[in-house]
Amino acid sequence: MLSPTHNPQHDDSTLYKVSNATVRLSAHGVSREILTDITMSVRAGEVVGIVGRSGTGKTTLLRALGGLVPVASGELNLRGKAITSPPADVVTVFQDYVNALLPWRTVERNVALPLQGKISRRELRERVADAIAAVGLTGREKDYPKSLSGGMQQRVQIARALTMSPNVLLMDEPFGALDAMTRASLQDEVLRLQSRTGTTIVFITHDLDEAIYLSNTVYVIAGKPGTLALRVDVDLPRERDQVQTREMPRYVELRHRLAEALDMVGTH
Numbered sequence: 001m002l003s004p005t006h007n008p009q010h011d012d013s014t015l016y017k018v019s020n021a022t023v024r025l026s027a028h029g030v031s032r033e034i035l036t037d038i039t040m041s042v043r044a045g046e047v048v049g050i051v052g053r054s055g056t057g058k059t060t061l062l063r064a065l066g067g068l069v070p071v072a073s074g075e076l077n078l079r080g081k082a083i084t085s086p087p088a089d090v091v092t093v094f095q096d097y098v099n100a101l102l103p104w105r106t107v108e109r110n111v112a113l114p115l116q117g118k119i120s121r122r123e124l125r126e127r128v129a130d131a132i133a134a135v136g137l138t139g140r141e142k143d144y145p146k147s148l149s150g151g152m153q154q155r156v157q158i159a160r161a162l163t164m165s166p167n168v169l170l171m172d173e174p175f176g177a178l179d180a181m182t183r184a185s186l187q188d189e190v191l192r193l194q195s196r197t198g199t200t201i202v203f204i205t206h207d208l209d210e211a212i213y214l215s216n217t218v219y220v221i222a223g224k225p226g227t228l229a230l231r232v233d234v235d236l237p238r239e240r241d242q243v244q245t246r247e248m249p250r251y252v253e254l255r256h257r258l259a260e261a262l263d264m265v266g267t268h
């Protein structure tokens with residue numbers, strides 16, 4: 001289904017390059033600096049996790065990467081070009097799954113929406129079925145969003161993003177609404193898909209374990225305005241396992257460093 005692109009082991013070409021970027025947003029006529037002095041890069045095929053306390057600007061950073069908000073100063077480049085509008089091959093999965101789906105369309109018709117009329121009906125049917133299977137919703141194709149749990153609705157949104165075969169997938173707390181079991185299996189499904197397709201993923205999570213488990217690199221955003229306080233390279237074997245990976249001494253060490261940067265040590 002998804003076109004093979006880059007493999008992180010063999011390709012370290014820079015996809016995103018962000019240098020000293022500042023993002024300002026205005027509300028009620030007052031402009032405020034939300035992010036300051038952001039410098040980061042994302043390689044093609046990398047999985048990058050962003051963690052940080054509430055209100056530090058994680059969603060704003062993701063929106064900037066998706067071309068949905070501009071940088072006020074500094075640079076934000078995708079493949080060497082400044083981002084001025086949402087790039088065609090970048091797909092964002094929003095936190096607000098309730099409003100992300102069209103209530104009058106069934107699961108399969110929601111998933112099919114972005115590609116309708118753009119590819120043959122046969123290919124569309126196949127891609128939709130693949131994506132629905134990938135998020136574990138086979139059998140629910142004809143259901144309407146309102147008859148699904150919040151977690152299932154979020155999975156439909158993820159399936160819709162997958163059918164688009166994006167080169168870059170930006171996800172804002174994609175698994176936040178899911179129960180622990182579903183969350184673990186969807187994490188593994190995303191890892192499998194990612195290693196098969198080389199899709200670059202940048203995602204936000206409040207869960208340090210999820211950040212380490214899925215990522216090659218984790219960034220901590222802290223402060224107001226938010227800035228990148230720490231970058232952690234997750235130098236664990238890329239083959240992750242829900243039990244073994246989390247028991248590795250290195251995993252525990254990385255978790256501790258992140259918790260310290262988030263000021264969680266001693267309180268959790």
Ligand SMILES: Nc1ncnc2c1ncn2[C@@H]1O[C@H](COP(=O)(O)OP(=O)(O)OP(=O)(O)O)[C@@H](O)[C@H]1O
Binds near residue numbers: 034052059
């Ligand atoms: N459109 C907007 N206009 C003005 N300020 C905004 C806008 N959107 C967000 N903000 C402010 O920017 C700051 C960062 O918000 P953002 O949603 O990026 O943080 P976050 O780290 O994703 O938070 P959370 O973890 O709670 O989702 C907050 O203080 C928020 O009030």
